[in-house]
Amino acid sequence: NAGVTQTPKFRILKIGQSMTLQCAQDMNHNYMYWYRQDPGMGLKLIYYSVGAGITDKGEVPNGYNVSRSTTEDFPLRLELAAPSQTSVYFCASSSSGQGTEAFFGQGTRLTVV
C-alpha cells in the first residue's frame, strides 16, 4: 500500500499566485485532514473531511479551500499566496472518528516569495 501520497514535495510560489496541493490515500479512509507545520512549531489543523462531499474548517482555514469529491482525494487550494503561508503542509487520513491512528503523507514544503 502506498498509504497517503502528497504532491508536490517542494514548491516555490510568488506572492499572489495560486496552487493546489494534492493528497490521495488508498486505505479507504473516511477521515482526511490538512495540517500546516511552521518551523519549530506544532501541527495546526487547516481543514478536515469526514467523507466525500463533507468538509469543515479547522483552526487556521483562512486563505485555503478544500474539496472532497471522492473518498481517495482531498486537495488543498491556496488562492492568492502570501508569505505567511510559507510552511510544510501535511495531509493525513484515518479510518474512523472513534480514535484511530492518523497516517501522514510525506509533506509538501511550500515557500512563498
Add this chain to the structure above:
Amino acid sequence: GENVEQHPSTLSVQEGDSAVIKCTYSDSASNYFPWYKQELGKRPQLIIDIRSNVGEKKDQRIAVTLNKTAKHFSLHITETQPEDSAVYFCAAGTHSGTYKYIFGTGTRLKVLA
C-alpha cells in the same frame, strides 16, 4: 476552542536516562491520545496511543499515562538511545461536532551519547 499544551519544548538527556514529556488538554470530550515521533525532514509517525478508558499503556521502552480527571497525559521513554532523538508530538482526538485531532506544539528530544 480545543487546545493541547505540551512541555517541555526541548529536552536533552544522557543516553540511558529516562525522558518524560507532558501534555494537557482542554476538551473533556477528548477520548483518544496518540503520540507521534517526527524525525528531521520526515512525516510524523505514531509510536503509542491510549484511549480514555485506560490509565496506562506500555510498549517496550515507551509508556503513556493518562489522568482524565486532571486532563493530563505523559510520554515516558526509558533507557534512551541516540535514535530516540526527534520531535515528539502529543495529540488529543475529540468528538466535538465531528472528530478531529488537535496537536501539541512538540518537544525536541536530544539524546546525548
